[in-house]
Amino acid sequence: MALIQTKPSLEAKNKTVKILDKKFLSDTVLLLTIENPGITFASGQHIIISFKDQIYDREYSIFSGEDEDTIQLLIKIVKDGYFTSVLNKCNIGDLLNFRGPHGNFCLDIINNEKKKHYLIATGTGIAPFVSFKKTYKNLIDFEVLHGVRKNDGATFQNLFENYKVCVSQNDGQKENVNIFYGRVTNYLKSIKVDKNGVFYLCGNFDMIYEVENYLVNVGVNPNSIFKEVYF
Numbered sequence: 078m079a080l081i082q083t084k085p086s087l088e089a090k091n092k093t094v095k096i097l098d099k100k101f102l103s104d105t106v107l108l109l110t111i112e113n114p115g116i117t118f119a120s121g122q123h124i125i126i127s128f129k130d131q132i133y134d135r136e137y138s139i140f141s142g143e144d145e146d147t148i149q150l151l152i153k154i155v156k157d158g159y160f161t162s163v164l165n166k167c168n169i170g171d172l173l174n175f176r177g178p179h180g181n182f183c184l185d186i187i188n189n190e191k192k193k194h195y196l197i198a199t200g201t202g203i204a205p206f207v208s209f210k211k212t213y214k215n216l217i218d219f220e221v222l223h224g225v226r227k228n229d230g231a232t233f234q235n236l237f238e239n240y241k242v243c244v245s246q247n248d249g250q251k252e253n254v255n256i257f258y259g260r261v262t263n264y265l266k267s268i269k270v271d272k273n274g275v276f277y278l279c280g281n282f283d284m285i286y287e288v289e290n291y292l293v294n295v296g297v298n299p300n301s302i303f304k305e306v307y308f
């Protein structure tokens with residue numbers, strides 16, 4: 078576990094890896110397990126994968142903890158998406174080109190260990206936060222807000238102690254301690270936010286833009302807001 082680390086300075090590698098497992102957590106969310114080609118990474122980083130002989134590649138956050146032997150990715154299969162349509166049909170044993178790790182959407186343990194961490198995601202934007210939790214276990218005070226369209230199984234109530242899933246399509250279930258019906262930003266507006274906390278925002282641009290604006294308006298220091306935009 079990389080405890081003494083503010084910024085990853087890890088060497089990016091370009092390798093070929095095998096798909097070891099492929100499991101759907103919901104109709105459209107795939108958990109893909111691939112070989113680790115011998116890299117070390119910092120939780121929050123992403124890799125770039127492509128299929129042999131294809132020109133397109135895509136970035137994916139690492140879902141695994143730093144100490145795990147394999148690399149897992151949490152991937153939304155996008156309707157008519159070029160790359161995810163191919164991934165949807167791939168098989169265990171297929172080969173992928175692998176580049177990385179890249180990025181610095183990582184925790185700053187040295188400066189922020191004692192601060193409250195708000196981890197705010199839409200959809201598969203939860204992936205780097207699962208990696209944080211697996212790596213830092215009980216070290217950090219996390220509060221997780223996870224925006225999803227449907228509460229369909231690709232949520233992670235069992236992993237985080239403080240986890241609220243914000244469901245935008247009301248499926249008739251009652252709200253409870255884990256479920257809020259509405260957008261992440263609406264939930265955020267309904268709670269008292271610790272302005273001295275640190276905020277990690279990951280997923281779609283609209284949510285990130287809306288949440289960042291709200292946080293800055295209520296007095297959060299923009300330097301305490303970290304962002305990873307997927308699309």
Ligand SMILES: Cc1cc2nc3c(=O)[nH]c(=O)nc-3n(C[C@H](O)[C@H](O)[C@H](O)COP(=O)(O)OP(=O)(O)OC[C@H]3O[C@@H](n4cnc5c(N)ncnc54)[C@H](O)[C@@H]3O)c2cc1C
Nearest residue numbers: 135136137138151152153155158159160161201204307308
């Ligand atoms: C740093 C980084 C990390 C990323 N990590 C992840 C990750 O861990 N998991 C993951 O699922 N994606 C992640 N992405 C997005 C991913 O790289 C691809 O863009 C995504 O898989 C769509 O690729 P595609 O070729 O199938 O779709 P494309 O053919 O490129 O796009 C089709 C359409 O789908 C939209 N779209 C893209 N992603 C989504 C989505 N998740 N939900 C709904 N619509 C979408 C695009 O805006 C576009 O309009 C990440 C992106 C970045 C930049």
